[in-house]
Amino acid sequence: MNPVLKMHMKYKLIWMILPWTTLLFSFAVNLLIAVLVNDKGGLYTGGVASIFIFMFVAGITIPIQTFPFSLGLSVRRKDYFLGMMAVSLIVSAISAAILSIFSFIESDLTGGWGYKIHFFSLLNAFNTNIIWQFGIFFILLTHMCLSGFIIYSIYQRFGRSGMLWLFVLLVLLLTVLSLLFTYFQWWIPIFQWIAHHPNLLVLWILLASCIYAALSYLLLRKAAV
Amino acid sequence: MNKVIEVNHLTKSYGHHTVVHDVNFSLEAGKIYGLLGRNGAGKTTVMKMITAQLFPTSGEIKVFGENLYENRSVLNQVCFIKESQKYPDIFRIADVLDLCSSFFPNWDREYADSLIEDFRLPVKRRIKKLSRGMLSSVGIVVGLASRAPLTIFDEPYLGLDAVARSIFYDRLLEDYGTHPRTIILSTHLIDEVSKMLEHVLVIDDGRLMINEEAEAIRRRAFSVAGPSKKVDAFTVGRETLSREAIGGMAQAIVMGDLNSKTRSQAKELGLEINPVSMQQLIIHLTNHNSQRKAAINQ
Amino acid sequence: MIDDSRPIYVQIAERIENDIIEGGLLEESQVPSTNQFASFYQINPATAGKGVNLLVDQGILYKKRGVGMFVATGAREKLIKKRRELFFEQYVVSMIHEAEKLGITREELTKMIQKGDKIDE
Numbered sequence: 116m117n118p119v120l121k122m123h124m125k126y127k128l129i130w131m132i133l134p135w136t137t138l139l140f141s142f143a144v145n146l147l148i149a150v151l152v153n154d155k156g157g158l159y160t161g162g163v164a165s166i167f168i169f170m171f172v173a174g175i176t177i178p179i180q181t182f183p184f185s186l187g188l189s190v191r192r193k194d195y196f197l198g199m200m201a202v203s204l205i206v207s208a209i210s211a212a213i214l215s216i217f218s219f220i221e222s223d224l225t226g227g228w229g230y231k232i233h234f235f236s237l238l239n240a241f242n243t244n245i246i247w248q249f250g251i252f253f254i255l256l257t258h259m260c261l262s263g264f265i266i267y268s269i270y271q272r273f274g275r276s277g278m279l280w281l282f283v284l285l286v287l288l289l290t291v292l293s294l295l296f297t298y299f300q301w302w303i304p305i306f307q308w309i310a311h312h313p314n315l316l317v318l319w320i321l322l323a324s325c326i327y328a329a330l331s332y333l334l335l336r337k338a339a340v
Numbered sequence: 341m342n343k344v345i346e347v348n349h350l351t352k353s354y355g356h357h358t359v360v361h362d363v364n365f366s367l368e369a370g371k372i373y374g375l376l377g378r379n380g381a382g383k384t385t386v387m388k389m390i391t392a393q394l395f396p397t398s399g400e401i402k403v404f405g406e407n408l409y410e411n412r413s414v415l416n417q418v419c420f421i422k423e424s425q426k427y428p429d430i431f432r433i434a435d436v437l438d439l440c441s442s443f444f445p446n447w448d449r450e451y452a453d454s455l456i457e458d459f460r461l462p463v464k465r466r467i468k469k470l471s472r473g474m475l476s477s478v479g480i481v482v483g484l485a486s487r488a489p490l491t492i493f494d495e496p497y498l499g500l501d502a503v504a505r506s507i508f509y510d511r512l513l514e515d516y517g518t519h520p521r522t523i524i525l526s527t528h529l530i531d532e533v534s535k536m537l538e539h540v541l542v543i544d545d546g547r548l549m550i551n552e553e554a555e556a557i558r559r560r561a562f563s564v565a566g567p568s569k570k571v572d573a574f575t576v577g578r579e580t581l582s583r584e585a586i587g588g589m590a591q592a593i594v595m596g597d598l599n600s601k602t603r604s605q606a607k608e609l610g611l612e613i614n615p616v617s618m619q620q621l622i623i624h625l626t627n628h629n630s631q632r633k634a635a636i637n638q
Numbered sequence: 639m640i641d642d643s644r645p646i647y648v649q650i651a652e653r654i655e656n657d658i659i660e661g662g663l664l665e666e667s668q669v670p671s672t673n674q675f676a677s678f679y680q681i682n683p684a685t686a687g688k689g690v691n692l693l694v695d696q697g698i699l700y701k702k703r704g705v706g707m708f709v710a711t712g713a714r715e716k717l718i719k720k721r722r723e724l725f726f727e728q729y730v731v732s733m734i735h736e737a738e739k740l741g742i743t744r745e746e747l748t749k750m751i752q753k754g755d756k757i758d759e
Contacts, residue, residue: 118442125428125435180428186393187425188443188482189415336410339394340426372682509680517673517683535646535681555645555685610739615642 119185119198126177130206134169135213141165142234149230157231166210167259174203174263182271183340196332203260211252219245241313254317258324265327268334343405344369344490344522345390350399352385359385361546363399367522367539369489374537374554375526378626382546383526384422387494391420403490416445419488421479423495429468433461433478437485444486451515452485458507472499480508484515492524505529509536530619540618544626554618561621562598565591566611574609581624593624640679650675650689655717658698658709665714669699669707 123130141162149158178199185195214235221227222236222243233239238248269277296302309316345367352360360382367373375383388394390401392409401408408414427436433456441447456463459477470478476498483491497505513536516523525533534540540557542550550557561581564574568590575583579595593616596602606613640649657663672690676683690707693699698713737747 118439121442122439125431125439128430180426180430183426184428185443187420187422188440189391189418189420189488190443191410191412191415193410194412337395339388371684506680510677513677513680513683514673517671517676535640535679535685538682538684554682555647558642558645615644617642 117194117198117201119181119190119195120201122181122185123177123198123202126173126181129169129173129177130202131209134166134173134210137169138163138166145232145234146228146230149228149232155231157227157233159233159237161237162234163214163237166214167255170203170207170210170256170259171263173206174260175267176263178264178267178271182267182335182338186340192335192338193332196335199264200328203257203264207253207256207260210256211249214252215245215249218248251313251317254321254324258320258327261324261327261331265331265334268331268338271338271340272334342369343367344403346400346402346405347386347390348400350386350389350401351397352382352389352394353397359546360389360396363543363546363548365541365548365551367524369522370520371538372516372523372525372536374530374533374540375524375543376528376530376540376622377543377549379528381543381626383543384494386543387420387422387492387524387526391418391492393420416443417489418492419444419483419486419490420492421483421494421496422492423476423498425479427467427475427478429466431467432464433467433470434463436467436478436482437463440482440486444488446487446489448485448487451487452481455481455484455511458511459504473501473504474499476500477504484511487515487519487521490522490524492526494526495528496525497527497529505532509533512536530622531617534618542622542626549625550622557618557621558615559597561593561595561616561624563591563593563614563616564606564611565589565614566609570609570611574606574611581621593620640681646681646685647688647692650679650681650686651692654689654693655698655721658714659717659721661714663709665709665711667709668705669709671706 145158145160145162148154182195186192217235218238219236221232221234222239227233227236238251242248266278266281269281273280296305343366345365347363347365350360350363351358363386375387377383385394389396390403390408392415404414404417406414408418437449437452437456440452441449459474459481461474461477461481465474467475467478476496477500480493480496483493483496497508500508509532512523525537527533534554537554540550540552540554541548564571566589568585568588571583571590571592575592575594581593581595583590583592585591598613598615603613640646654663654669658665663669669690670678672683672687675681675686675690679686690699694701694707696716697710698717699707700710701707734747742750
């Protein structure tokens, strides 16, 4: 086994246990409320977002601790990168599988756990196919993880000033874009486009993930510890 | 090829600030080297560049005859324990050792266990909760048990008491005897390690100042003491590193081999001759207030 | 322990010599290995080896292949002879120099030697 993958196995808590405990706890609270208020009006909740945030956080924080450690103990930068890619794909696949199975149970088997709750089955609005849902969850989860990882990579390569520049640029870009969107009144068309072409959007996200991964590799190859 | 490390014209600058100036040296297999110098002299920077953790501004480095950067087969043969080595907070000592067994092909688990006992390390304790000394001991265990053909210790004993340091020296020499390899010890505790070193490199202000056999360094200087006038008479025409006087007596550190001629000359003047330890010599050579420095710098 | 006064390997050789002269190391008995010397004195094994080789060159020690170093027959006698030659230069001459400096006469010196002899008994 790649020693870097073995190292990530010691981070089960951050990769799997904590995100899933949080998610299931959030689910239990939602279910409890639905039961208590006996609401069968179809409760929509965004509790599932927490697992995506966890992936993002893991993508930043785990390398902070493990990259300098690994390099310090004679691990090749490329091997570190490959290990990180492998673990992010494996964890995303496992979580995506559980999410899509829960979604299937929720919508198809239990009728929203008996209370018409939409906790896991948010993607049903686009497509109820479980395989399709697995694919979407998987792509979104890896995207979150790689977004965290590229931020870490910029930090490790360019330090604090690099971080500062990154955020300045991001803020500028977002401001300009939102001004343009407002000025030309693109907001509504864009949301309509997304609603009608969810698959295309996901492909764009997948492309972005690949670019993040490639950039992270190039940055880490030149990173000092 | 018997060269473990070859460094040519190695330079590292940050902007206009140059921390390593055109350093050249090569190290042979199977010796214990000392990399000595004051804090901030550039020792750690040089070692980080050798292990490709930091990129040189210019110059060339070969380790086991190859470029070490992203070269797994060479990286595997190198273990660098630096003072600032980071370990993930949530790891237990046992986790670190477990991973080291897959990082280093020559890792000896049994030997690691015996070292853990010697240093009384709590293997179940998390890195976050270790004292500075325990953290240093973890580094020493990793460095020794990795049995890497090139093992580098950079100030490995921060927070360790004299007893623990002595255990380190004992284990190092024992294991070096049975598993010969190239070892670099970088430290400012020169007196403690000088007798273990076969060859010494001294870095001062980013420049390689001394590169020679430990035994030869010991013979580079001696001290003479006695009445001021006689000491002065003796030091005329000799390279003197320092001269201190108290009352009518003076003591001077003089460069040069203590051969029988100088010995008898000192004897005739009634001067007392004493050896200068490696630490004393290096302190004097790297003391930036010393005006003699330029003259000695070869 | 080992000090900085002379090369370390010379001091190692002297320690082995002393051990042979005082009977700690008997002739035809095995000498500790280079690594044992290195660990004991916390010195570089190569340096310890140099000290041992110095005695091999003088015929004090000899090597048994695959076994180790042994004290040669007649080593003790040889060493005592060498030390006796050194004794005059190392001890007598410097004693006389110091005595002159302090104004001690030859008679006084002789008396002192006789007195010291009694203390030893």
